[in-house]
Each structure stands twice: as structure tokens, then as C-alpha cells.
Amino acid sequence: MTTKENQLIEENNKLRSQLTPANKTYYEDLLLYMRTRSVLKDSKTIEQELLTILTDILAAQKDGVTAVDYFGKQPQETADEILAEIPIGWVNSFKIIASVLIGYFLITTIPNLMMPTQSWDIGEELIVGVYFTFVAMAIVKYIGRTTYKMSQGWGKLQIFVLWLACSLLVAPGFILPIFTKTTWQLDLSGIGGIVLIGILSTVLGFVFWRQDDKTMWWPFVPFIGIMAVIGIATRIPAWQPFLLKSMPGRIGLAAVMVLGLIIFGLWSWLAVRKTKTDD
Numbered sequence: 338m339t340t341k342e343n344q345l346i347e348e349n350n351k352l353r354s355q356l357t358p359a360n361k362t363y364y365e366d367l368l369l370y371m372r373t374r375s376v377l378k379d380s381k382t383i384e385q386e387l388l389t390i391l392t393d394i395l396a397a398q399k400d401g402v403t404a405v406d407y408f409g410k411q412p413q414e415t416a417d418e419i420l421a422e423i424p425i426g427w428v429n430s431f432k433i434i435a436s437v438l439i440g441y442f443l444i445t446t447i448p449n450l451m452m453p454t455q456s457w458d459i460g461e462e463l464i465v466g467v468y469f470t471f472v473a474m475a476i477v478k479y480i481g482r483t484t485y486k487m488s489q490g491w492g493k494l495q496i497f498v499l500w501l502a503c504s505l506l507v508a509p510g511f512i513l514p515i516f517t518k519t520t521w522q523l524d525l526s527g528i529g530g531i532v533l534i535g536i537l538s539t540v541l542g543f544v545f546w547r548q549d550d551k552t553m554w555w556p557f558v559p560f561i562g563i564m565a566v567i568g569i570a571t572r573i574p575a576w577q578p579f580l581l582k583s584m585p586g587r588i589g590l591a592a593v594m595v596l597g598l599i600i601f602g603l604w605s606w607l608a609v610r611k612t613k614t615d616d
Contacts, residue, residue, distance in 0.1 A: 345384035352391055356398065363404040364394055367412045371420060373480045376433065379426035386419055437473055441466040443541050444557060448564045450534055451594075453526040453572045454581070460519025469510050476503070527572060534568045556604035563597035 349368075356364060368387055375383060390408070397407040409415060442462060450457060525533060541561060545554055567590060571580050580586040 342381045342384055345381070345388055349384065349388050349391060352388075352395060355395055356391075356404075360394060360398055360404040363408070363412070364391060367408075367416060369480070370413055371416050373477050374416070375420045375423065376474055376477055377425050377430040378420060378423045380429050381426075382423050383420075386423070434470055434474075437470045438466050441469055443537060443544070444561065447534055447537055447541075447561050447568060450525060450530055451564050451568045451571070453530055453568075453577075456522040457525050457530075458514075458519055458522045460521035461514055461517050463521075464517055464519075465510055465513050468513065469507075472506055472510065475506070530572050531569050534565050538562075538565045552608050556601050556608055559604065560597050560601040563593060563600075567593060 353361065353364065367390065371383055371387060372380075394404045394407060397404070445462065445466075446457075449455075449462065523529075538561070541557075545551065545558065548554055570576055571590075580590060
């Protein structure tokens, strides 16, 4: 995401607070539709169009005209016409795919390095990472296609079918590592694993620090931090007999892992609540 694009998004966020509740709901549905319907389009051009639409709605609002009256009852049709004129941003598309893939590697590698007895299968991570990248893009596209259907309300059966479909789509990503083994494996049972965990933790810390809105990233901090500490501790020769071979050590490791998952789940719930409250 470029600096110019960030500036457009920040300006949009500030101006959006001036909308009336009805106009805000109308515009944010349109915003979500345009951003998710065109994942591979030139995102800067889309943000410029969204800002133009927002300023027009604000101008109409000052004259007592609602967004529905100004923009119409079928905004997705007008949005489709605008999106059809926007070219595909190949560089932007590559950046999105690369960002998702790199993000997957950064977040999952430390937990995968937690146990020094297992080799790090780079090929397996690459295959699973590519799969989840395309799953993420498919979900975003689906959100775009169903934005206005969701705003009209969904029944319990539709929600269940959607949950089932998402589960079936995501499940192969967790099954693939069981059956997929490649020759691109590294033995990181010693100092090499400690160094890699340290480097990845530093990179993740820097990426987290650079985020303007850290709300949705906070749950990963304690979880990955705990996994990193376990990964380093189990690679220290003096501690290995106790942590990996004794019953108290194994139980302790299992308890800490469960604690990490509980903290992650709790913090994720708090992050979602905060996001809803801010909206």
C-alpha cells in the first residue's frame, strides 16, 4: 500500500465520521463492495473514486438530500460501472499476493519451529501458504459479491451453509501438512533454530510497530511470543532433558501452549468487540 493510498484512506476515514447514521450505513456498504469486488484492480484509483463519492454524498447531505436519493437504490450497479473502467493493477496484485504469502510465513513459521525434534519443511509451508493465499482472496471476493445480500439479513440456514462452506474451504490447508512432505527441509534443532526464531520475532515486531491500527494484530503478540520462547528454550541443551524427556517438562510445555491458545482466543474476542464498538 503506497503512501498516497494511505493518505486517501485516512482522509476517507475522517470525512466518513461526518455522515448521518443512515448515510454512513449506505456508504460503508458501498465502500466494502468496491474494495472487495476488485481485489486485483488498481487500489489507488479505487480509493480516489471512493473519496469522490464520499465528498459528493457529504455535499448532498448538507443540502438535505440523503445518499439513497442522491446515489440511487441500486448503488452496486453504479459501482460496477465505475469498477469496469478501472484497470487491473498488476504490480498491486503482485504486492497483495506476496504480502499475504509473506504474512503467512512470518506468523506460522515460529509455531512450526517450536519443537526442535522436527525439521522445518520449507516446501510444505510454501504449498500451504499458496493455498491459504488463494483461499483468502476467494473469501474477499465472496464478501464483495454478497455485501448487499448480507445487509438485507441472512437466515440461520444460510449462515450455517456459509460456515460449512468456509470450513470445507479452509480444512485442506490443515490437512495438507499431514500428507505433503518435500525435500526442502532444514534441520534447525540447534543454534540455527534459535537465530531464525530471533530474526523472525524481530521482523514481526517491526511489522507490528509499523501498523497504524494494531487492534487486530494484538492477539498474535502473546501467542507468537510464547511460541518463540518455547522454541528457544527447547533448543538450549541444558534444558532439553527436562522439557522434552521428563513428564513434568512435557506437561509444562503442553500447559503453556494451551495458555497461549486461550490468550489468543480471548484477545481476539476483545479485539473484535473493540472494532465493533469503534464502528
